[in-house]
Amino acid sequence: MTTGAIKDPTYRRSGVRSLTQLLDPEVLANPYPLFQLLREEDPVHWDPYLHAWVVTRYEDVMEVLHRFSADRTPTPEHLAQIGLGELAPIAQVMVKQMLFLDPPAHTRIRRLASYAFTPGRVAVLRDHIRDIVGSLIDGVARNGRMDVIGDLAEPLPYTVTAEMLGVPVQDAPQLKAWSQDFAEMLGNFQHNPERAPRVRRSVEEMTRYFQSAIRQIERQPREGLIHSFLTAELDGDRYSEEEVIANTIVTMVGGQETTTNLIGNGVLTLLRKPDELARLRADFSLIPSTIEEILRYEPPSQHTARLAPHNLEMRGRKIAKRQAVIAVMAAGNRDPERFPDPDRFDITRKDNRHLSFGWAAHFCFGAALARIEGQVTLEEMLRRLPNWALDAKPLQWRTNLGLRGLTSLDINFVSSVH
Numbered sequence: 001m002t003t004g005a006i007k008d009p010t011y012r013r014s015g016v017r018s019l020t021q022l023l024d025p026e027v028l029a030n031p032y033p034l035f036q037l038l039r040e041e042d043p044v045h046w047d048p049y050l051h052a053w054v055v056t057r058y059e060d061v062m063e064v065l066h067r068f069s070a071d072r073t074p075t076p077e078h079l080a081q082i083g084l085g086e087l088a089p090i091a092q093v094m095v096k097q098m099l100f101l102d103p104p105a106h107t108r109i110r111r112l113a114s115y116a117f118t119p120g121r122v123a124v125l126r127d128h129i130r131d132i133v134g135s136l137i138d139g140v141a142r143n144g145r146m147d148v149i150g151d152l153a154e155p156l157p158y159t160v161t162a163e164m165l166g167v168p169v170q171d172a173p174q175l176k177a178w179s180q181d182f183a184e185m186l187g188n189f190q191h192n193p194e195r196a197p198r199v200r201r202s203v204e205e206m207t208r209y210f211q212s213a214i215r216q217i218e219r220q221p222r223e224g225l226i227h228s229f230l231t232a233e234l235d236g237d238r239y240s241e242e243e244v245i246a247n248t249i250v251t252m253v254g255g256q257e258t259t260t261n262l263i264g265n266g267v268l269t270l271l272r273k274p275d276e277l278a279r280l281r282a283d284f285s286l287i288p289s290t291i292e293e294i295l296r297y298e299p300p301s302q303h304t305a306r307l308a309p310h311n312l313e314m315r316g317r318k319i320a321k322r323q324a325v326i327a328v329m330a331a332g333n334r335d336p337e338r339f340p341d342p343d344r345f346d347i348t349r350k351d352n353r354h355l356s357f358g359w360a361a362h363f364c365f366g367a368a369l370a371r372i373e374g375q376v377t378l379e380e381m382l383r384r385l386p387n388w389a390l391d392a393k394p395l396q397w398r399t400n401l402g403l404r405g406l407t408s409l410d411i412n413f414v415s416s417v418h
Ligand code: HEM
Pocket: 065, 098, 099, 100, 110, 250, 251, 252, 254, 255, 256, 258, 259, 262, 299, 300, 301, 304, 305, 355, 356, 357, 358, 359, 361, 362, 363, 364, 365, 366, 367, 369, 370
């Protein structure tokens, strides 16, 4: 098991600090010592390889998420100028997604979206989530072993996502495959020319899929987010069809890898901290605070990016207008100035306002749903699968540096199903 006891990673030897060091599997397996060095030595750090600032203290991450510009998608015209015209169809969709908009465009899209995704709709999904988790556990319980990722943490969010959108559940694995391609691009810094054609194809296929889903929902209205996006109206304002598709895609992608990582990283952390796992087994009322602590301690989405809105100074560093700034939520979450004993995993931690769902205007649109998925999954796993143990097999982290999670997580357990 890789517990992260890094003896001499390259960044310590070379003295160079860069988030590209996450490409080293050993660093990705435990990125927190790198984040700690950055936070302590150079909290507003110029990353020489990414040509971006990297911000690692809690207060600064909040500041960046609150005040900096999210409008960071290059326009199709700009991409053509720099010879990346093949990415234009992807950019055309991204420039309409709420994640990449500033006010007032963001405020408009988000207001319409909140109107469509009400607490009532989340509550309806809650009932389904327990059934879905139950049937996924039924499928493996008698085996005495499972791959937490492949058997549960992946199929749960893709099934929930299909229900949330209001598309046939049998299409869910296809939606998942498209989302994964899109998420690969969102989570990684480096432009990968080999990946681009696949992401482009996925975006084109998703667009066609949702165009036809819209036609179908218009003919035969079907409850779900797409229907709500199509009909949401505030003061005479409505989404265009392109906006419906772009924001359906971002909502679909936003809810998958992240939730998979929450469940996978959470089960792994509990297995690594048997005392906390025993405490939780003895008292299920600790499940909500456990999910918050997992989110803080092993964030499913580790960092995000913004652009400086104007020339400014942060901790004595001069940041030029439109320079990229990477806000590392995973580092802010372990800032000792904000969280006492931050490297300790404590399922009863109080005042746990972590940054894992972001902050301010772009605060995760699906946080309530993600929390329910995490809590219900944990509860059902604990209730029905006693004595978890990790299989002796090396852990492999996916090559997504931002949406950090495992490719598989094989565990065995004693089944309570007879
Ligand atoms: C554990 C699960 C999740 C985590 C850790 C997570 C994390 C995040 C983070 C960090 C942001 C802010 C990004 C930024 O400011 O640049 C965000 C935004 C967003 N999330 Fe989530 N998310 C999760 C689940 C979900 C789910 C289930 C949905 C879908 C219902 C969703 C949809 C979105 C959307 C649409 C945005 C963009 C909001 C905006 O720009 O206004 N997320 N999420």
